[in-house]
Amino acid sequence: MPGTEPLQSTGKPTLTPAAGASPTALRMVLGAQLRRMRGEAGITPDIAAKRIRCSTAKISRMETGHSPCKERDAADLLELYGVTDPVRTAEFIELVRRAGLRGWWRNYADVMPDWFEPLVGLEEAAASIRTYEAHYVPGLLQTADYAHAVVRSGHALESEEMTRRRVELRLRRQELLLRADAPKLWVLLDEAVLMRPTGGAGVMREQLGHLLQMTELPHVIVQVAPFEVTAHTSPGNAITYLRFAMDGLPDVAYIEHLTNATSVNKQDSTDEYRWILDSLSAQSPSPAESRKLLDQALRRFA
Missing domain, CATH: 3.30.870 (Endonuclease; Chain A)
Incomplete structure (x- = not known):
């Protein structure tokens, strides 16, 4: 019937996070990227945690988007994961900064x-x-x-x-x-x-x-x-x-x-x-x- 087509996984557009994207959504995207880069580099959560002097639980929260990532920690992790392209690093750090902003809802x-x-x-x-x-x-x-x-x-x-x-x-x-x-x-x-x-x-x-x-x-x-x-x-x-x-x-x-x-x-x-x-x-x-x-x-x- 019209309007009741099921939401099937038919693929989604590939977009760069928009300038007005929600900090909550950006944290999830960045977390997924950190998890992928860590996996591709063959780095365990324990090693990543030692690099930025935190617990493995915090690494997990960052990778699931439940905790924000500090810009300094992001830079250290990118270096650990072998990401050396300065342009890519700068773009990632900018997204980290945006993900750390306060959404309007924090006023409530x-x-x-x-x-x-x-x-x-x-x-x-x-x-x-x-x-x-x-x-x-x-x-x-x-x-x-x-x-x-x-x-x-x-x-x-x-x-x-x-x-x-x-x-x-x-x-x-x-x-x-x-x-x-x-x-x-x-x-x-x-x-x-x-x-x-x-x-x-x-x-x-x-x-x-x-x-x-x-x-x-x-x-x-x-x-x-x-x-x-x-x-x-x-x-x-x-x-x-x-x-x-x-x-x-x-x-x-x-x-x-x-x-x-x-x-x-x-x-x-x-x-x-x-x-x-x-x-x-x-x-x-x-x-x-x-x-x-x-x-x-x-x-x-x-």
Whole structure:
């Protein structure tokens, strides 16, 4: 059906990291390059760690993009790995510098858990984002009042100022959908989300109207997964699947839990999550039929 073609690994464009690329994505790309160069040079993590006076655990975190790499350490590692071309070295060090910059989201560190920060950084660099939500409208498509209701449901005892900051962060994330190079957003929404009166009838009317409006954008797709589908094919937890145009950056599946999240980028794992999303899409009504379901839900809250 239109709009529900599976995300198969049909190859990605090869691009040099763009000037505005997310520091989070750059760290992953640089980490993969460091791991590849170390392997090609036949250097063990122990030897690399001794060269820059750190632990092997830090080498592992750098190579997976979970820890930044200092420019001095990068220069020492390149020398150890036999990279002597001054132009190549200078380009790599410049990318290391860019990867170490603060993303805008760091201004919200007071309300952003450490486990959530990678998702925000990767959203900024994604070419496509697919997500399944069983409980709420995804944050990228929430209205301010709906976001406020969702945040208060999970943080009922915190100050109103903290809630305001969390909502502000959520709305700031949404700005990527208005960029000229906005990612394709493909949302699978459990039917239960349309039934749950989050924030009350008025908030739901506004939220469902906003969803319908957003589906008019050419890069936003929303499908409603009916109960009869999710009863047999449901991952249980929210899944966000990100694909990138940047060369060297693998697909990432981000799975949310109650108080933390897991991100995986190994192909055997991401293939499994992609299959779940493909299966849900194939069994659910088309985007056009889903718009009718959204409109019906909107009338129920009238």
